[in-house]
Amino acid sequence: MAEREIVSIIWHQQGDQVDLVYLEGESDRLVGAHDVVAELARSVGLVSVPSASGTIRWVRPTDAGTS
DSSP: OOOOOEEEEEEETGGGEEEEEESSSOOEEEEOOHHHHHHHHHHTTOEEEOOOTTEEEEEOGGGTTTO
């Protein structure tokens, strides 16, 4: 199975829930600690952008101003 490209990650403080958004296909919802999710975001080239209270969001640098 081919690896899907992650284009956005949203970490929710409540319950350490993580939304992985892919270039193609449906998103995945997982559970993960902030430090682990931040490292994943960094490793796939995503940058942090402003997000709603209680969340942290990372996107591709080219998408940072589009959402």
